[in-house]
Amino acid sequence: MEAVAAKLPVAYGERQARAATAFLSPALLVVSIMLVAPLLLVIRFSLNRYDPQELMIEAFTGANYLRFVSDPFYVAVLRTTLGVAFATTVICLLLGLPMAYRLARMTSRWKTFCMLCIVLPLFVSSVVRMVGWMILFAHGGVIDNLARWVTGNGLELMFTPFAVVMGIVSVNLPYVVLTVQSTIETIDPRVEEAAQSLGAAPGRSFWRVVWPLALPGIAIAGILCFILAMNAYATPYLLGGPRFQMMAPLIYQVFTNNNDWPFASAMAIILMATTLVLTAGSSLLIPRRYRG
Amino acid sequence: MRDSWRDRSGRVAVHALVVAGAAVIFVPLVLTLYLSVFDEPLIVFPPHGYTLRWYARILPEFAAPLETSLWTAGVAVIVSLVLGVPAGIGLSRYRFRGRDGVATLLLAPLTIPGVAIGLGIYVLAVMIEERTEMALSGSVLLMVAAHVVITLPWVVRLCLASLANHDRAAEEAAASLGARPLTVIWRVTLPAMRGGIVAGALFAFIWSFENLEMTLFLTAPGVTTLPIAVLSYLQYHIDPLVAAMAVAQVVLVGAVLLILDRQVPVARALA
Numbered sequence: 300m301e302a303v304a305a306k307l308p309v310a311y312g313e314r315q316a317r318a319a320t321a322f323l324s325p326a327l328l329v330v331s332i333m334l335v336a337p338l339l340l341v342i343r344f345s346l347n348r349y350d351p352q353e354l355m356i357e358a359f360t361g362a363n364y365l366r367f368v369s370d371p372f373y374v375a376v377l378r379t380t381l382g383v384a385f386a387t388t389v390i391c392l393l394l395g396l397p398m399a400y401r402l403a404r405m406t407s408r409w410k411t412f413c414m415l416c417i418v419l420p421l422f423v424s425s426v427v428r429m430v431g432w433m434i435l436f437a438h439g440g441v442i443d444n445l446a447r448w449v450t451g452n453g454l455e456l457m458f459t460p461f462a463v464v465m466g467i468v469s470v471n472l473p474y475v476v477l478t479v480q481s482t483i484e485t486i487d488p489r490v491e492e493a494a495q496s497l498g499a500a501p502g503r504s505f506w507r508v509v510w511p512l513a514l515p516g517i518a519i520a521g522i523l524c525f526i527l528a529m530n531a532y533a534t535p536y537l538l539g540g541p542r543f544q545m546m547a548p549l550i551y552q553v554f555t556n557n558n559d560w561p562f563a564s565a566m567a568i569i570l571m572a573t574t575l576v577l578t579a580g581s582s583l584l585i586p587r588r589y590r591g
Numbered sequence: 592m593r594d595s596w597r598d599r600s601g602r603v604a605v606h607a608l609v610v611a612g613a614a615v616i617f618v619p620l621v622l623t624l625y626l627s628v629f630d631e632p633l634i635v636f637p638p639h640g641y642t643l644r645w646y647a648r649i650l651p652e653f654a655a656p657l658e659t660s661l662w663t664a665g666v667a668v669i670v671s672l673v674l675g676v677p678a679g680i681g682l683s684r685y686r687f688r689g690r691d692g693v694a695t696l697l698l699a700p701l702t703i704p705g706v707a708i709g710l711g712i713y714v715l716a717v718m719i720e721e722r723t724e725m726a727l728s729g730s731v732l733l734m735v736a737a738h739v740v741i742t743l744p745w746v747v748r749l750c751l752a753s754l755a756n757h758d759r760a761a762e763e764a765a766a767s768l769g770a771r772p773l774t775v776i777w778r779v780t781l782p783a784m785r786g787g788i789v790a791g792a793l794f795a796f797i798w799s800f801e802n803l804e805m806t807l808f809l810t811a812p813g814v815t816t817l818p819i820a821v822l823s824y825l826q827y828h829i830d831p832l833v834a835a836m837a838v839a840q841v842v843l844v845g846a847v848l849l850i851l852d853r854q855v856p857v858a859r860a861l862a
Contacts (some may be wrong), residue, residue, distance in 0.1 A: 325674050334711075335714045337714070338707065344714060424802075437829060439636075501601070553805055
């Protein structure tokens with residue numbers, strides 16, 4: 300196709316370019332104004348200085364970044380966020396892989412129904428989905444009551460790291476299942492059957508055949524889950540309570556309660572940069588021959 | 592003989608993981624449904640009765656934010672379609688330098704943290720306000736414009752997908768028979784994209800309706816969306832009313848997805 304285009308007169312290519320511009324520029328214009336400009340502004344603001352009276356003073360300083368890395372409180376919040384993100388990613392992959400495999404290899408008419416059940420939670424706000432966990436974990440909630448009935452002592456899990464991790468796992472798990480499922484779907488089941496007919500046990504045929512072929516998809520699922528967990532807002536806010544701090548709620552708090560725009564901007568940049576560096580680095584963990 | 596003890600225990604472990612995963616996703620939803628019919632003002636086990644009266648109270652309690660959410664999502668979807676359908680056609684038809692960059696940029700709002708987008712849009716609005724004295728921050732206009740950015744990727748993505756297997760021959764035939772370029776798009780390209788456009792619009796609508804992180808920065812007194820109203824409600828009380836609200840949303844989204852699944856296989860559109 301490109302070879303053909305190269306032989307056509309120049310005017311044709313020019314007309315193509317003009318048509319492409321006409322089709323794409325309105326959307327690009329809106330994204331530039333409402334996404335690129337705001338993000339550039341956040342970068343610029345992160346270099347400004349905060350003043351209790353004037354709020355923001357134009358400057359060109361790295362003081363906000365320095366303050367973040369030198370204050371043990373903020374470093375601890377970043378560490379908590381990373382810890383929660385890692386834990387949820389590991390749990391999501393552990394629970395999600397078997398689910399994805401089962402779904403991909405399902406052939407009955409229930410498959411469509413099961414797929415819809417996995418898709419549905421993706422489109423229900425994480426706020427709404429936290430209601431169920433709050434019923435489970437709350438004082439006088441389901442787990443508290445069960446524990447009192449069994450052991451005589453109540454068990455309150457609300458405002459614990461465990462509650463936050465479980466909440467985020469339940470929000471992210473459908474993404475992981477869907478991503479991995481679509482990858483496994485592309486692997487011909489006959490390849491597995493071939494392995495098994497040659498004497499490989501089901502477990503072995505999974506690890507030697509499906510796992511390497513699905514690895515790129517699994518990596519994408521893990522990265523997606525990690526990004527979502529790093530940016531979680533509703534879950535730590537509602538299940539973590541006031542003392543369990545993660546980055547996203549803290550950025551909002553610094554922005555609205557303290558009115559410290561420069562520092563909030565710097566925190567947003569630090570959060571995005573940390574996520575970006577780690578997700579870019581994680582693709583190096585996949586052996587080169589398996590990279591998709 | 593091959594069905595050794597190791598295989599069997601492996602199969603049991605896999606089965607346990609599947610059950611655990613399903614429980615993590617669905618137990619909270621089922622519990623929400625259960626609580627929503629409690630005839631108690633708070634969570635008390637066991638309740639002294641069951642009632643549906645909480646469902647009747649949803650609308651009076653959440654009418655204002657619900658209205659804002661519906662308006663915002665509706666207008667944002669229309670604007671996204673106007674911008675996104677041509678963008679999808681452009682991306683699928685033409686091969687030009689920087690095409691990958693353009694596609695990445697248009698889809699970027701799906702992966703950039705909502706907190707960063709919201710923060711940026713708010714400070715940009717305040718900057719413009721200071722220079723021009725337009726009342727932007729806290730306005731419905733700003734809210735809609737911001738929601739256009741996060742809904743646009745869905746429209747572009749699903750339009751692109753619907754054109755992936757589209758045969759340009761039909762368009763060329765129409766053009767060679769004398770149809771003008773716009774007529775070709777209207778009579779040939781758009782009908783071929785119908786499924787993608789419908790799916791894109793519905794996903795975009797739900798995406799806007801459920802957005803929390805970005806919208807947080809754009810609310811003002813009187814301009815609050817439903818997820819934010821629910822969030823601030825939940826901060827102080829967890830009761831059957833908010834559970835009923837949650838169930839109603841799950842049921843509505845489920846119904847939309849069921850309708851959608853007849854147009855395009857929903858799960859495949861996402862992956």
